[in-house]
Amino acid sequence: MFYHVKELQFNARVSKPDPRFASLLLEQFGGANGELKAALQYFAQAFPAKQPYPDKYDMLMDIATEEFSHLEIVGATIQMLLNGINGELKDAAEKSEIMQLMDGTSKKESLIHEALSNPQFLVLHGAGPAYKDSQGNPFSGTYINCNGDLSVDLRSNIAAESRAKIVYEYLLQFTDDPYVKETLTFLMTREVAHFQMFEAALATIQPNFPPGVMQADPRYSNTYFNMSNGESVRGPWNEGKTLD
Amino acid sequence: MFYHVKELQFNARVSKPDPRFASLLLEQFGGANGELKAALQYFAQAFPAKQPYPDKYDMLMDIATEEFSHLEIVGATIQMLLNGINGELKDAAEKSEIMQLMDGTSKKESLIHEALSNPQFLVLHGAGPAYKDSQGNPFSGTYINCNGDLSVDLRSNIAAESRAKIVYEYLLQFTDDPYVKETLTFLMTREVAHFQMFEAALATIQPNFPPGVMQADPRYSNTYFNMSNGESVRGPWNEGKTLD
């Protein structure tokens, strides 16, 4: 069972509305590597893990719950980045001034002018967060990996946290709002922390290689197939037996 | 912020494994009218509702949180309906007996025989819940309606609860496990309770018709267009002015 605590896990604030960045930040609300994906992935993995790994069940549920709390932080931040817009838009609508704003004939520097250049939020969701990514693609269950084997699922999670981390890294380049940067830094760091927890958990499952149960067939396992013409550059991955 | 309580909101149990019904029950885990859809819909609606309706924000967050708790009940039930399978399957795999089971040459009445007639769970998710509906379609953000206006969103919720209720009703026809029936009856009833709460909340927003802010144009609003040949059967919806 879940309980909701009325405070956010992190005291997220914004300096000023910024609808352009709100649109990018959707990536972490409803995107392929966002907080919803993470929360749902760990939540679903927890059920089959409970037997025989009750400790991993607890860990997966704790991290899933933290990710739901992060989803709330991201949603609240998007709302704050849009909120000023709502008021200005309502005022302008009452004065039938919206089209003038769009044409730039009044208040050209206004935030609303910027919002109107990307009006999808306003047309579709009336200025609130939505389960979409930064390009408007709806959230999809296909983003989620749960395969019912912890030696596989934990590796999926390590990769998922890596992707979530780099998306925050990319996003941080597109805002200079110090409050927003602080929130994103918190969230990005937590992805790194989760990465480390999943690695620690994987290390306690022995043996954990190869993933799953069945062993590899030694006839095919230690060979690098050179599938290209010419010589491939050498590295530790193809310095042994190579077949053309 | 969310907290997770280690007990389920309802003491869900099953009498025996039933992989066939587990597959149908996915409809309420990852389906278009399932618990995840409900939870996410109310959660996203809460952000723009907070101003100027802090009371509706609390209600939406409370019900969203209850729906996440229902999602957990459904997931735990699916896991229990599959769990016996896991053990039998592992035993059979060790003895290389799975194909014999499929061919019906041994233990024909076994649960595993039934599981194997619909092996998608096992092939894809190793016997655990997944964000799919009963036909295997992945969960989609398109299921979710949030339009940033409470007089619209609450009506979306009333309809959503109606659909969730009838899906439980349909599902109840496909199990005779008394424990599962009790759990589904609890969940179905809570949909009805939420329906009533959303109706009560809508009634406190005045005026709430038409939905949104703009008024209808009286020139076009009170007319029934008869778009078919012959006479349409009469009812209160087309007893006034009708245009051919």
Added chain:
Amino acid sequence: MFYHVKELQFNARVSKPDPRFASLLLEQFGGANGELKAALQYFAQAFPAKQPYPDKYDMLMDIATEEFSHLEIVGATIQMLLNGINGELKDAAEKSEIMQLMDGTSKKESLIHEALSNPQFLVLHGAGPAYKDSQGNPFSGTYINCNGDLSVDLRSNIAAESRAKIVYEYLLQFTDDPYVKETLTFLMTREVAHFQMFEAALATIQPNFPPGVMQADPRYSNTYFNMSNGESVRGPWNEGKTLD
């Protein structure tokens, strides 16, 4: 069987091409709450409704047919909003001037300059309507709710009309073309009229609560679960029995 009448149901016109608004208006052609979704939803619901509700069958088919006619109005409007573009583009292509237009080095104020800033129409559909929403997402059957029970389906329709209405309301803020505004006002008003028809139809089905057939379990039906810390704001939805 359907027949096509060569005139539109409403004399839709535009003052001038406006590719930016054409792109937004796609929301009502191929979007989640657009005319196609409405037409298809009522059309599919009509089949199972025919027995035992032949009057509702007629109503659903009439409104579905009107929605197909609205789809045609929206498509024709999008085409008119793009049409000037086609000609200008062809002229420019013949003179190899398109890139200059994009760079703003000639005819900077041209409509085509605006079209080129959002060239998806031209790249994908050669300047015509498409079954996409305003963000380019393809139309999806997941938008459509038909559950085979009229006490549910009519509530889905009331909510669907509410959403269609507010999307027209939002769209009206992004055009100042008086002809387009007149068309959108007609279409918006018809959604309100349909809303009222579905409510009138629902009222003739008695009893219609709870939706579906099965009754709620009184042990679980009249309780508000307070799923959050602190006190939730009170309203008519949680003034009775509340459980923490």
Added chain:
Amino acid sequence: MFYHVKELQFNARVSKPDPRFASLLLEQFGGANGELKAALQYFAQAFPAKQPYPDKYDMLMDIATEEFSHLEIVGATIQMLLNGINGELKDAAEKSEIMQLMDGTSKKESLIHEALSNPQFLVLHGAGPAYKDSQGNPFSGTYINCNGDLSVDLRSNIAAESRAKIVYEYLLQFTDDPYVKETLTFLMTREVAHFQMFEAALATIQPNFPPGVMQADPRYSNTYFNMSNGESVRGPWNEGKTLD
């Protein structure tokens, strides 16, 4: 504008309920090559075709309207194939006999027994048609090809009719109901007729090769690249200049 005529374009009947075939027939209701796809494709193509091809506009709208009428035939047939089920199911539900039917302990040969072996219709749509294909995938706007150039669009239509024809051909192998076979034969034949109309229309556009406007570059156009080892079998497509 559309009008609805209360009679079907073809007097579709069924000999007896057949939920298994109803499920397959969904392919032509909401599938990738079904009637809805065809109707919507020609309808959308008509708008940009109107100028400069008013004759093609009329043809596209006429065929689109016929395809909507075929969609109605398919939907009505699916409903008839399911209808007996509804009654039996309701009776059984009242007597709490459904699970017995599933277990085969009563009325083993009943139609409902067969329906229950594939209960998705009943769980999701209460025994009515839905915008899905025979595997349960929701209809998608991605099925539809409209590219705004008639020399391209008509070729898309010729291919679409070819695919629709073969799907009817495949479906005809899975029913021996003489009424259903008659209906499918009518629908299959109309696809062939449309195929011929689109070919005739394409022939009136001169030149129509290459599709579109731009000419091919002769340096690259008359060459067959042999992209495989060994010799490819020869045919008229690679008897000219071949490059390795």
Added chain:
Amino acid sequence: MFYHVKELQFNARVSKPDPRFASLLLEQFGGANGELKAALQYFAQAFPAKQPYPDKYDMLMDIATEEFSHLEIVGATIQMLLNGINGELKDAAEKSEIMQLMDGTSKKESLIHEALSNPQFLVLHGAGPAYKDSQGNPFSGTYINCNGDLSVDLRSNIAAESRAKIVYEYLLQFTDDPYVKETLTFLMTREVAHFQMFEAALATIQPNFPPGVMQADPRYSNTYFNMSNGESVRGPWNEGKTLD
């Protein structure tokens, strides 16, 4: 089995980075009528064609392989169009200058300024190609037509090449980079060449009309249904028997 040759099939180059055009060019990397769709379509069709048409198998595999090689050309071109961006972005990030670039307060004419106006590449994929179309929709298996009958599949291919050709034609209007134009002209011309090969292959299958095996029913095959009021414009497609 496939082999990779380290050279591109065409010596693709770019004059300068152009992130705006890179975004449009995605249409041919991961779009509905792009190179990936073509390659996968012919590849899948080849398997069932092998018996009884080994010559068509060779042709389909050769053209599929060429389309994979075109996919590589498109991907390499997108990478070149983005590459300068990567370096500038990294420099700016190190100097914390990105936001200034976005605000236009420094290096206003920079390529990166343009990239930042459409930052999805950078947020999602760190400046590399992705399996998306020019609007950000993910590649979908629904784009691909393979129906297991060559008289149908080859017609699907003729239409597919027509669409691919016109998309290149449209794209050519949005770049004035002579190197890019040369590459796109090569690729566009190859679509025309493939169109001709598929037509030649279809002609060797006799009879190939109607598509598939079953014959049309002469009662329904030579009739034009006039589904609209008034007279439809006449053409060779409706000059014979017409039914109202």
Added chain:
Amino acid sequence: MFYHVKELQFNARVSKPDPRFASLLLEQFGGANGELKAALQYFAQAFPAKQPYPDKYDMLMDIATEEFSHLEIVGATIQMLLNGINGELKDAAEKSEIMQLMDGTSKKESLIHEALSNPQFLVLHGAGPAYKDSQGNPFSGTYINCNGDLSVDLRSNIAAESRAKIVYEYLLQFTDDPYVKETLTFLMTREVAHFQMFEAALATIQPNFPPGVMQADPRYSNTYFNMSNGESVRGPWNEGKTLD
């Protein structure tokens, strides 16, 4: 550029047709963790990796090419598992015996009887492979992870190979055809080999933790948030600082 070699990379054979297993095996042709997903993922990652990692580019292209070759093995195997069906079906169609086969009144043990119990292949694709998973979901670009940073992408690949390996492991439980088992064992083993190559490649990038470039914020990085009531089971992931 790619070349196609007419031999398969592995001498795949089947003992007898098996349409049921062909349907499951689609999981590795068009499924979320199948060969197509792997091939496309590494292919797209190669472009941005080329600078500054030409060695990783070679490796990614070599493995992508091997995965395309595996896709061909899987497709050829599916075709062989279906091929007998084609012949029998054609014979039966000529004798109008298909429905009798379905009803079990003749040749009850026939392979075609089994095929007919799951006729989607035949209805949709005429007995050939398709870009779908074992439940009929179309292949989706959302399965593919490429984020433009090798320290992230290689981790995505390690996880992807883990998932591909376990799906082969699951599939091996559903066939007892020794030839098919041999092929699947080869393919499964190659996933393990690729897993090891990606790990070796990641180890040569130093530092590779945290993924990406930015450092974690030490204030938030070494803390386990206990998001649940009661005590979570302890493990190396939460033995340090824990916050309630």
